[in-house]
Amino acid sequence: MTRPRLTPVAAVAVVAGLALAAPFLGLANPTAMSIAHRMAPPSAAHWLGQDEYGRDVLSRLFWGARASLSVAAASASAACLLGTALGLAGGFLGRVMELLALRGMDVVLCFPPLLLALLVVTLLGPGTATLIPVLTLVFLPGFVRVAYAGVLSVRAHDYVDAMRVLGAGRLRIMLRTILPNIAGPILVQLSLAAAAAVVLESGLSFLGLGVLPPAPSWGLMIGAARSTMAQAPLLLLWPCLALSLTILAMNALCDALRDAVDPHRAPDRRPHRLLNRLAPGLLPEQHGTLLAIRNLTIEIDTPTGPIQPVRDVSLTLGPSETLAVVGESGSGKSLTGLAVMGLLPPVARIVDGAIWVEARDVTRLDEAGLRRLRGSRMAMVFQDPLSSLNPVHHIGNQIAEAIHAHRRLADRATRQRVVALLQRVGIPDPARRCRAFPHELSGGMRQRAMIAIGIANDPRLLIADEPTTALDVTIQAQVLDLLSRLKHEFGMGMVLITHSLPVVAEIADQVAVMYAGEIVEQGNAAEVLAHPLHPYTAALLRSAPAEDGSLPDSIPGTVPPPHALPPGCLFAPRCRHATPACEAARPPLVAAHDGHRTRCIRWSELVSVPSRQAVA
Template structure:
């Protein structure tokens, strides 16, 4: 949620106003000594007592804030302006500017900040005036680095190319497009720099190289109090407390601002609740059913309340069968697969449902039981093979690892088994390829390795989440052929999650169509594609471009987001066949031939 950070902002404002108003407050002169009142305890005229020279502590604290805040804020601001300018120019323009920025910051970063500051102060003499540029020089390189890294990432994004294509000049792009998008890390860096320069100012003043006595500064106060620590420990307390409060409130403000300037709402930390309602009694699964899923609902807690991206999904998969779970983005198809693997993201939880894999309950079991099944009886293949393989291990070792995790075999056995698996999934020259790293292989080869890894322990169920979407068409054809060969040879049950209907038509025996988290139609794949019994299935089929005939129709509107589901049939707002009765949620009904449909007008189609 984007809320202005009022609390931390007012705390910082309070400090700043206090420092600004110091001359106008009815405070005693911070430098006026009163030796008679040395170490006096707090009383009416000196609210926080008096120090070793009898000076008023409260007054010195407030006047000291002037110095500390102006030095640290001024230095951080100067460092930010210089550093960010250098960093953005270097990161966006590259070439000579990049060289200058990087080498300059490298040279400065070679020196420990304290030593660098000491060196410069010794050259220019102590005093609050010199401290600001000194500290700015010390902290500018870190700003330059942060801005450089940010600019480098953002310059390659499409929206930067888009605005270049619109003809925007470079200064405009840097100021209007790059800068706002690196604001987050720069603000964090700013809060760190303010805190660090406040501490460094205190340190330098303590060493006598910062603010010169008798001018008040928190660092000087800490330095002086240290000498008399045994007599008056409270003198150490006040400046330290002021320092801590100032740093904390500035950090909180910068963090709050970072979230505030980001227009995208941040995902709130997930809460994990263990309220899993009993799904009711389900018939025990029959013998050749590998997976039986009943009434799965997945909930995600969001700042606006819980949403249900998967609602009451049930299906069975038999051995040697391919079930395609079809749907568009947001249909809940991937979450269903992840829930079965016990791999839901932290924000999501299984709210209801039971699933039996080979007769073992997986949704309600202890995490270590599910972990034991993963990679053994059930395995998963992901969309992007390049990022699913570990880049720093050889592919043969990665497959052997999976075997070793579940089977009691020697390392050498596992390795030779890995080579055999690579041969089985059609990787040419398996012994040599087993020693290769993922980056040395093409996307298609990596996906073959992933499949080899998935079938390493002879799983009963293979869940494939968009396994060919990231591949080229000619390579996709190879991988689909491989998967149907494997299914035929090993009798593994395949849960194939995809949005691509032609792929489903190629590979699936049965199909489950999901829309907005619900099953809308389920049945034999060929039957369902030839005679869809739900308007969504029909419209989806009409959206896929065909070789012949008119251009595809498409479906008006878009999938409702899980937070704003219609009260009745979820597809009704986009449906050409809707009636008044569609305002009520339709049930999933058996329509014969082992098929089900969630449409009250299925028989008219």
Template sequence: MKRLPWPAFAGVGVIALLALAAPVLGLGNPVTMDVAHRLAGPSAAHWLGQDEFGRDVLTRLVWGARVSLSVAFAASALACVIGTALGVLGGFLRGIVEMLTLRSIDVLLCFPPLLLALLVVTLAGPGATTLIPVLALVYLPGFTRVAYAGVLTARSQDYVEAMRVLGAGKGRIMLRTILPNIGGPVLVQFSLAAASAVVLESGLSFLGLGVVPPAPSWGLMIGAARATMVQAPLLLLWPCLALTLTILAMNALCDGLRDAVDPHPAYRTGRRRMLDLLAPGLLPQERAVLDLRGLTVAIDTPAGPIQPVRDVSLQLFPGETLALVGESGSGKSLTSLAVTGLLPGAARVAAGAAWLDGTDLVRLPEEKLRLLRGRTMAMIFQDPSSSLNPVHRVGHQIAEAIQAHRRMAPGEPVELLRRVGIPDPERRVRAFPHELSGGMRQRVMIAIAIANGPRLLIADEPTTALDVTIQAQVLDLLAEFKRQSRLSLLFITHSLPVVAEIADRVAVMYAGEIVEQGPMAEVFARPLHPYTAALLRSAPVEDGPPPEGIPGVVPPPHALPPGCTFAPRCPKRVPACEAAHPALVQVAPGRQTRCIRWDA
């Protein structure tokens, strides 16, 4: 458990305690006026002075905190309960419930929050009773989206399936299994909404559309002090200072809660804002372990640079297996090498970003990237014979991978070999690679990859050189490790039967770019791109029709056809396919395709 942000908790707690204790602090009535001493400065009786009606400024500040925080927290709590319920119901039940909940939220998202609040308050009239439902309506979409995204990740996990097998009803699964697993993001969203609601309430009160005078409110105090700022400038300072300190404390609490409940390290907010200015659109999705944004790889040639990988964007989430599929020459392996910083000398990342747990690998210095390889991320290469050093014993090579990042426990290489299912590990640990079979060598590579407990494991066609029986054993082994350690697996392959066995989602790559993405079952049942359909027809099916080859070859990066790169080989092509290069568009929740005739 990461450390909670106790200083931020203390700051917000002190402010909230003062607001709650306002009736018992002996401050008096915040609306009592003393016109004879209006605009008087600080004194022993009035520590912060008196306002334009002679009311005590300190009293109104404390009571104003009570009003502002109660409105903000009540609105955030209301939005949290309703939004989380809608997100959980839509994400778990899917179908018509998902459509109704998400489409209704999409309608709210069409309106800017401040304009929506102004419209409703203008129609319903100002006052705290109006502000609470208005602000709840403003923050409702955020809670719904956060809960919905969390449910989509959790609902496919084994522990949810186990509850179904045990006969638990949908309500119990949602309340007892799904909801606790999305509590962290929802809590962070609540803190963000509460901080924002304090600002929005003060702004509406400043405009005369929030709390009704003479009730105390920081927004009302700022608005009133503006008219007398020449005679008594301190009247403007105190409510602005109170509002600023409150928002700073609540924002610090938000950042701390995010770091505490997030399962992977968070990046600094200041660095994120700086990168947002320098590289808009390249920032990572909060929950993604691996997040590629517009990744483009260029190779310098005598005839000029070519781009074998172009504008690749995909996300890999905790505990998920994403299969990157395509023919040889599609750019799959080059993409993985770009992520790990192992591109050959002539190749370079020309554009885009590759985020690993909030760290941009593309812009990371080599010495820091080296610390991540083999620890936070690891890779299993296609040919273990060329990956293992033939002159060193396998135990020595496992120990080397461990000691590069931490101190090794006695007998750890033997335990790793036992963990990956190698018989007689005490003897095999002293063997040279050539003394092991192909399947055992691949298991040694897996042992090296998992030795330091990585969060991301990239497997580049690890079963290609193995027979069917050993291939199945290796796939079962990877699946078992994924269940045990919740690691995220990027599985690169051209074998669709392997994809059907191991993947949660599929990204299909052709000629250097992603042409389709989606959940494995949906992509296999209804491919949206002709290339995906051709790949499925080319795969052998037991007791099915013979496989069909795909005519033609993948075009080289220096000779890409105009328009759609698959058009010369596509049976569905029309003149429009060659006129312009299609974009990767989302055509359904979680489904993307780069085809203008996806519904033909």
């Protein structure tokens, strides 16, 4: 967060300071009347003159600022806090909270703001005690809608899912991750509400429905001066000038604050801090098979009926092993990884199978149980670090957030841990880099920072979803080497989701090739890459860049969508070796030899078919 521009800060501070200091400035009594000096011009004793009752205009301006600004600040702040809370809850939690927040505000919006204020004040009577709740109600829908719209635009970003992966609860995500990203629009709305509150208070006081006389108010002063403006026009000028300058200063201040909370505005920034360190408990140590997925089937309801983008998937991973899940986009790789983390979208559900992480069936855990696992025993690195990292927080703060989600450390110990993690993932000058924002780092550095967040609590299982996407070849090799080194240092198992077979050759021990939601080939990585038994695997190999520089062979067609799967072998429409028998029935996943399995009825015939091996 940058330092706001000093001019609007100083202007608002002067107005507020003068209003607060009114009792200590030695001003005349704002209600004391001197009928003999009605509408007297400015003088040494009365710098701005006297009004229609002989009261000191300067004193009434200062005391009137106290009334106008206190009503505006109280009503705008109350509307901001309540509206932001309702918008956050409605946008992030959805369902009942969304219905209550939006439909309730629709009812309020049915009434024009001024008419609503007039109605309530007329029924309950004028006065400050009535004005504050009335103006709060008037401004509430604006804050709810701004916060709700902001949540909808932010909650789909990967860095929100990353916080869920870390095991953070809903309240923590809303306050620590989402709220800072929507603070700018809320501040703008606050500026508008505060300025509008000053105007509405003045308007209601002008009509005799606001601050009650003889208490001073800018609206009362304007109303009284209207009848005497022909004889004493300055009496109308002073409160109008004070009102206009105050509104301009408030808008300028909030615009400056809006710019200050945007990390892209300036090169040197400090993060704004909200609630922090709401840590769930540590997960007890467990032993056994690291990851076992058995017959996993995921279903999604659609207007045309349910679809199954992942069907009958079984995978096993041991400690210090790397399992590569390979396939084109739409094969179900990422959805399988999200299922392991318990992060399936609301429309998706597991209808069959089980997922065991260290002897715990995560499909049977509630959200609290999943949060204890995420970020501590299992972690996930997403494919796009620029969207996965929170843009308004320093890199170091985001790593510290991962630590604090599962353990309590002192500030000094946390900083030492953050610097050590950045150093471990190969980021130079880690003490300085931890104060950088995500957009200030290169793509490779951002991915290293994401890996540091993933390993912050020494997880036993790491899921890396396309970790080298959009990186050049040199940086890809560095990231893969880093993952391989960390795997051995921590003794953790890693699931590598990728579409690149060269990546598999670099790092994987086991490989599972997925196509259209199901596994079509599975086995030892070296064996599968050297002797593919399924035409799809062979086609992926041919489509990889060749060592001799020749053009790769593309795979004709596209992956079929889950609602339009072809009969028989799903790859048959794109396969150069397909026969009528391939389209007759869905082939099972059969064991060929030494744990090498394939879903091709002609695998034994195709073993001798030559294919260009693009991967060593």
